[in-house]
Amino acid sequence: MNSTLPDTENPLRAGLKRKMTAAPPVLVIFGATGDLMRRKLMPALYDLAYDRLLPAGFSVVGVGRRDKDDDIFRAEMLEAVNEHARRTPARPEVWEDFARNIFYHRLDFEQAERYDSLQERLHRIDGDRQTLGNRIFYLATAPRHFGPILEKLHERGMIRKGQPRQGWTRVLVEKPFGSDLESARALNRQISALFDESQVYRIDHYLGKETVQNILVFRFANGIFEPIWNRKYVDHIQITVSEKLGMEGRGAFFDGVGVLRDMVQNHMLQLLSLVAMEPPVSLAADSVRDEKVKAMRAVRPMTPEEVSRQVARGQYGPGFAGGKPVPGYREEPGVAPDSGTETFMALKLFIDNWRWAGVPFYLRSGKRLPRQATELTVQFKAVPHALFPDSDGSALEPNLLIIRIQPDEAISLRVAAKIPSPEIRIQPVLMDFRYGSFLGAEPPDAYERLLLDVTLGEATLFTRRDEVEVAWSVVTPILEGSRPGETFPNYEAGTWGPQAAFDLIEADGRQWRKL
Ligand code: BG6
Numbered sequence: 259m260n261s262t263l264p265d266t267e268n269p270l271r272a273g274l275k276r277k278m279t280a281a282p283p284v285l286v287i288f289g290a291t292g293d294l295m296r297r298k299l300m301p302a303l304y305d306l307a308y309d310r311l312l313p314a315g316f317s318v319v320g321v322g323r324r325d326k327d328d329d330i331f332r333a334e335m336l337e338a339v340n341e342h343a344r345r346t347p348a349r350p351e352v353w354e355d356f357a358r359n360i361f362y363h364r365l366d367f368e369q370a371e372r373y374d375s376l377q378e379r380l381h382r383i384d385g386d387r388q389t390l391g392n393r394i395f396y397l398a399t400a401p402r403h404f405g406p407i408l409e410k411l412h413e414r415g416m417i418r419k420g421q422p423r424q425g426w427t428r429v430l431v432e433k434p435f436g437s438d439l440e441s442a443r444a445l446n447r448q449i450s451a452l453f454d455e456s457q458v459y460r461i462d463h464y465l466g467k468e469t470v471q472n473i474l475v476f477r478f479a480n481g482i483f484e485p486i487w488n489r490k491y492v493d494h495i496q497i498t499v500s501e502k503l504g505m506e507g508r509g510a511f512f513d514g515v516g517v518l519r520d521m522v523q524n525h526m527l528q529l530l531s532l533v534a535m536e537p538p539v540s541l542a543a544d545s546v547r548d549e550k551v552k553a554m555r556a557v558r559p560m561t562p563e564e565v566s567r568q569v570a571r572g573q574y575g576p577g578f579a580g581g582k583p584v585p586g587y588r589e590e591p592g593v594a595p596d597s598g599t600e601t602f603m604a605l606k607l608f609i610d611n612w613r614w615a616g617v618p619f620y621l622r623s624g625k626r627l628p629r630q631a632t633e634l635t636v637q638f639k640a641v642p643h644a645l646f647p648d649s650d651g652s653a654l655e656p657n658l659l660i661i662r663i664q665p666d667e668a669i670s671l672r673v674a675a676k677i678p679s680p681e682i683r684i685q686p687v688l689m690d691f692r693y694g695s696f697l698g699a700e701p702p703d704a705y706e707r708l709l710l711d712v713t714l715g716e717a718t719l720f721t722r723r724d725e726v727e728v729a730w731s732v733v734t735p736i737l738e739g740s741r742p743g744e745t746f747p748n749y750e751a752g753t754w755g756p757q758a759a760f761d762l763i764e765a766d767g768r769q770w771r772k773l
Contacts, residue, residue, distance in 0.1 A: 289397070296335075320335075328361050390425060391425030419454060431445075437519060443727060459717060461720065468667070489613065489617050496621075498633050499526060500622070504574070513594055518736060523730060562738075587601050606621075622759060633771070657672055
């Protein structure tokens with residue numbers, strides 16, 4: 259465990275100490291009574307406090323519409339930590355020390371006067387905790403509140419534009435960032451009227467995952483892969499984000515949103531851009547993001563005709579999960595009984611540039627699939643000449659590079675090897691690297707990394723304005739070109755999605771990797 263390593267060897271602490279002498283901020287979380295706070299944000303903050311990664315005085319003000327006081331809020335947060343943090347149960351001395359800096363403020367997001375009392379509260383914390391006016395405003399509410407909250411903060415003079423050394427303001431914006439290109443642009447316009455882009459941190463929690471960051475390290479810290487990372491050697495790339503869960507009480511949010519907006523526009527296009535981007539000139543936020551944007555800009559926009567050939571939409575009906583019968587999507591609470599929202603999508607994209615011309619990228623993501631797994635597979639081209647006819651007459655299996663993002667984080671390379679025997683018989687074998695057995699270091703949760711980075715003012719793992727917009731321009735033609743789900747439901751819960759997803763890839767003589 260990280261915390262048992264001395265500071266110099268602790269991968270999280272090494273190099274951070276100098277930065278942690280910076281003045282601490284007050285993190286003001288709007289939407290603090292929500293599920294994200296309970297499942298992710300507070301547990302991540304506790305784990306950071308446990309690792310002594312938060313600057314002394316770092317304070318949290320949870321803002322919500324429900325009536326409660328600091329003590330009740332702290333007790334609820336402790337429960338959340340005990341349920342969801344990495345190191346549980348909470349250590350009393352770590353929690354008590356941290357909980358002293360946690361507060362709750364009741365506020366109706368539309369009520370301007372209550373912002374004045376929030377402001378007074380923040381001033382008091384500044385005095386007590388030396389937070390010096392540094393603020394991180396975290397918009398973790400339903401997106402319809404983002405605009406009104408920003409307006410009120412601005413009206414009451416709580417936002418400082420620019421980046422002074424002291425008394426700075428940063429804003430963290432949770433997803434979903436818009437529901438199409440137009441709404442994302444409108445939100446961006448509103449934000450940039452109030453903040454410089456360097457103050458804005460748009461969250462895509464996949465970027466906070468260790469294994470996602472490792473894609474960059476794997477590609478650019480090793481000399482052997484980059485020369486073959488292109489159309490000459492790569493046959494195609496697959497990205498799968500498969501979820502076993504159904505709606506888990508999120509039906510009302512998800513219905514009308516769907517997998518394309520919920521997973522493809524953000525997480526999957528982020529994975530795609532990290533795999534496809536050119537080497538950045540440095541690790542500075544803008545160098546990395548410039549390259550990601552360039553890769554995404556090169557994604558070929560689909561015509562309606564291509565949407566019908568290159569996209570397969572699905573919705574699950576009743577079926578099984580973990581051996582138990584589960585209801586279909588339309589029977590989930592909060593979902594319309596005739597809903598046309600997709601819970602599965604498979605698509606084929608092309609990146610029109612020198613590196614990737616003609617190489618298909620197959621993406622698929624769905625709810626209620628048989629397994630929880632996120633995986634990236636690079637399939638290389640077959641050998642040019644069959645020197646070794648296989649014993650059973652079938653072709654050699656091509657080389658695969660498999661990057662498993664979660665769970666069981668790993669990187670595997672599939673190569674052909676000779677089975678020991680007097681004649682030449684060949685079998686594919688996997689060369690495996692597993693994170694679990696590496697340094698014994700347990701990877702931090704994505705939100706730990708992201709909350710730490712915003713505190714330190716490091717923006718590389720957040721999406722920039724143009725990045726969000728270009729991602730929306732990739733998915734908008736698909737949104738517009740998709741037919742309503744007349745055939746829904748078209749896959750059984752607990753299966754790998756509709757037949758159309760198989761047809762899509764098999765028509766090209768390829769297959770989805772079996773996970
Ligand atoms: C969220 C989506 O952004 O990501 C959810 O809104 C999805 O629908 C989740 O379940 C998946 O995240 P993870 O980290 O569990 O892979």
